[in-house]
Amino acid sequence: MHTSDTPSPDTHDEIRVHGARENNLRDIDVTIPKRRLTVFTGVSGSGKSSLVFGTLAAESQRLINETYSAFVQGFMPQVGRPDVDHLEGLTPAIIVSQERMTPNSRSTVGTVTDAYTMLRLLFSRVGDPHVGPPTAFAFNVASASGVGALKVDRGADTKAEKKTFTIQGGMCPTCEGTGQVSDIDVDALLDRSLSLNEGAILIPGYKPGGWSVRFIAESGFFDPDKPIADYTETELHDLLHRESVKVKISGTNMTYEGLLPKVQKSFLSKDRDALQPHIRAFVDRIAVFGPCPDCGGTRLNATALSSRVFGKNIAEVARMQISDLPEWLAGVPRDGIAPLLQNLEDTITSFNEVGLGYLSLDRPSGTLSGGEAQRVKLIRHLGSSLTDITYVFDEPTVGLHPHDIARMNEMLVRLRDKGNTVLVVEHKPETIAIADHVVDLGPRAGVNGGTICYEGDVEGLLSSGTLTGDHLGFRAQLKENPRTPDGYLEIRGATRNNLENVDVDVPLGVLCVVTGVAGSGKSSLVHGSVAGREGVVVLDQTAIKGSRRSNPATYTGLLDPIRQAFAKANGVKPALLSANSEGACENCKGAGVVFTELGFMETTESPCEVCEGRRFKDEVLEYRLGDANIADVLEMSVETAQQHFAKGGPASLPKALKVLDRLADVGLGYITLGQPLSSLSGGERQRLKLAVNLAEEGRVLVLDEPTTGLHLADVAFLLGLLDRLVESGRSVIVIEHHLAVVAHADHVIDLGPGAGHEGGRIVFEGTPAQMAADASTLTGKYLAEYVGA
Structure with missing residues (x-):
């Protein structure tokens, strides 16, 4: 990357990108206004994340890291230099991503937002009886005492003296603070x-x-x-x-x-x-x-639990629904602790504003969905006094009901109005509509994407002729003749989490959508009472696990029949056709690239000079199936591979074709078989998992928010796929907020009316047409507006 000594006149008002080539970006140039809200649109895999996260945010973070000493940089995550010619006008970037929080039994919603830290300070000041400092209420700190060495400064006579120390912690000694x-x-x-x-x-x-x-x-x-x-x-x-x-x-x-x-x-x-x-x-x-029998799952010792503020101990407060905390805080005496209470009240208000008031502070952070985790991270920034920061969001509407999307939009606008640059990767038209500036990438995905199709305001996008512009007004139609169920899954007395003894019959043989505001009990009902039954296959949002050597061919099992076919055709062992085994290039060990560690600087990555990035030994590349070697196959797109292994052809391979057909069925015909899984977008990974699960024999298929990461054009494709699944004899149950999916359903189960203890009940059952006509629930109200009822 080249940098200019003299900034251009517009540097203070614009971020300029010249020659960006990260992943599939095609040497693009783009100008982004500062202190405005810019939304990046385009189909999944079009290059949005490569531009926003892989180029802009990555370079901002790398430059910030370089301001620290070499010693400090050695302890920091290493961020590589993006493939771009020139960047101007960057400001410090804060990434508010969808990545789930690392599972940790000692991490809760309260600890990651500092709300529990403030509670500990509150109880240490006004708790009755007074039991000690803030650490006395910390379930991650054990009480201890002993003798240790302490340096005492006495000038020339400075020396270490033995001192008695005592640590007062709140950890339950039986369960060691885990609660279990x-x-x-x-x-x-x-x-x-x-x-x-x-x-x-x-x-x-x-x-x-x-x-x-x-x-x-x-x-x-x-x-x-x-x-x-x-x-x-x-x-x-x-x-x-x-x-x-x-x-x-x-x-x-x-x-x-x-x-x-x-x-x-x-x-x-x-x-x-x-x-x-x-x-x-x-x-x-x-x-x-x-x-834990001693602490009752609270994680705390008896001393910590004995202290109370306004009638409750700290564990009881942490267990409360966050939306109920303001009422408790109102009864706490403010004398001497008014600033602390104000900070705590502001944090609680932020939870409610981003639609997370249904959580509790003792909720393990590892159990949060990607959307919930992103909103929890956002809370830390809403009260910040910093300005001229670049905030980067990855689909902040994921997991949100239309009612909650409006509140999220208000948060994004508030960050912008404080003088910050807000960059949002998004598909939902409700959020695209509030943008000051839109950058649309495409025209398609993968090798068919990576170019700027449109830059400008929302009004211009509507008439731009791009895929996004053409689909921005997309509305799914209500079915004139919804399918009739051919049976039911009975659920009786469901009480998981906030469910209030729910009885419901889930119809089979149809497309059934379970909906409701975030926290209403949708996932509790489906995952708690449907998943695990015989014949039920669940496709959830857990991350795809694998090394940097993993790719669509290995993840789907496609590579196994291909390697076996190569081995049979050439009279060699299948292991020789593996870049992770005997066939691997000896120089790069089958990685295709060589990594060079440079100490505190980022590790450099360069194509292997021996195999030229193809990963295999030369002799392996001599073996052919049809007119291609194994490296050629891994460089093929799904569509190209379908033609190569077509029935009756020189490389006819029915087993491989079945996998390839499933990948094409979920709209992944453009991805390359050998590209790293890490290079796939969130929407692509979701559909890859769907393709794998289509091979399962279960008659009931459960999908958890399958529109996550999908462009409006892809949502239309998804609706057709869901219909085909039902027509093939499967029952499809979808947990979803997207109104296009709700409108397209045969049957809707709506939970609510609110979230947390204000939800957990069935508030509507019936067809989408009946729901829109009734319009008595939050979902029904928004659905009626969506379909124009």
Whole structure:
């Protein structure tokens, strides 16, 4: 990237991008007005995120990082230099992304927003009885005392002296501040009919002959060929419960301990959601979790729970619905703590303004959806006094009911009116409508996108002739003849989370949409009472996991039949056709690129000079199927691969065609088979998961907000896909806010009337036409406006 010594005259009022080529961007130039609200539109994969996040935000953060010392930079995330010729007028960027918060059993909504920190300070000042400093109410701080060294400054005689210290923490000692305890099912750990050498231990990684089992077998406590069922009481105790003890194995002193404490430390002390899927399944199989009997799940010790403010202890306040907190705060005496109360009240107000008043401060942060997490992050910035900041949002309307979108729009406008530049990647017409400036990318996605199709105001976009402009007024039509159910899934007495003993019959053989404001109980009803039943396949919003070597071909299983076909046609082993195995280029180890660590500077990435980025050894590229080698296939788009493996052709491959057809069915015909999963947009990843789940045999398919990340043109395509799924004999249940999907349904179940304890009830059941005519619920009101009823 080249930088100019002399800023252009408009630098203070504009951000200028020259020659941006990140991902699929085609050497584009664009000018973005400062202190305005700019919305970036275009189909999924058109290049919006590459421009906004991969270029503008990335370079802003990289330049900020460079202002720190080399020592400090060594501890900071390394941000690479984007592929762009020149950038002018950048201001510090704050990214408010949709990334879910890292699962952490010690992180809650209250801790990540500092609301709980303010509560701790409040209770330490006015709690009755007074029990100590703010740390006395911290469930992540344990009480401790001891003697430590402390340097005492006495000039030339400075030396360390022993001092007694005491730390007063609020952590419950029984559950160590997690609020939960676990019991281990020993029979899920052991097959008692087998010996150690025969595989009696059922813990992942404990294989006969492996070090973990050899360590136990050679400890001297057991006969490794004796079935566990024949162990004496002492032997069984040593195997399961023995405390740490030194043993000599192969002449080396080692520490031995029983399986139960080892499992507790290695598996149960970690956050379940952060574990790998097979480890999580193991934990679910062996562990029974429940509230801590000593603290009742509050995470706090008895001292912290004894102190009260206006009739409640800190755990009871944290458990309250946030929208109810203002009433409690109004009763707290303000003498001496007015500034603290004002800050806390402002934070609570922000929760309500962004539509999160239905949460509680003790809600684990790892359980928040992507949309909820993004709004929680936004709360930290609403009260900031900083101006001339660039705020970058990734679809802030995700997970929001039309009623809540209006409030989110107000937040975006407020940030702009404080003198900030607000950049929003968005598809919803309600948010596009409030933009001061629109940048539309396209015209399509992937290799067919990456250009600027339109720059200007919203009115100009409507007449621009672009895909976005043509679909901005898109309205789904109500079905004249909704399908008739051919059966029902009965739900009786559902009480999960805020559900109030709900009874409902979910129709089968139709497209059923479950809707309602955020927090009304939609997910609780579907995931709590429908998911898990026989024949039900759930497609949720959990992230796609995989390394930087993962791509659509590996994720969908498409590469397996292709490699086998190559191997059979050329008389070689399938492993030779894998860039992660025997066929990998020896220089780059099959990555296609070479990474060079430069200490505190960002790691550089350059194409491998040996394989020229193709990932395979030269001899592997000699093997062909039809007229293509394996690297050629990975560079094909889905549409091109469909033609290559078509029936009757020289490379006819029916198994691969089935996968490719599913990818095309969900609108991913343009993506490249070998492109990294990390390069896919949110909408593309969502549809990739849908393509995989289409292969499942379940008759009932549950989709959780499938319009996430979809352009209006793609939403129209999605409606056709949902119809095809129903016509193929499946029952489709969709959790959704998007009014186009609600209008297109055969049957609607609306929850509400509000969120949290103001929701949890069925407020409407029937066809969309009946809902629009009734218009008595929030969803019905917006649907009536949408369809012009």
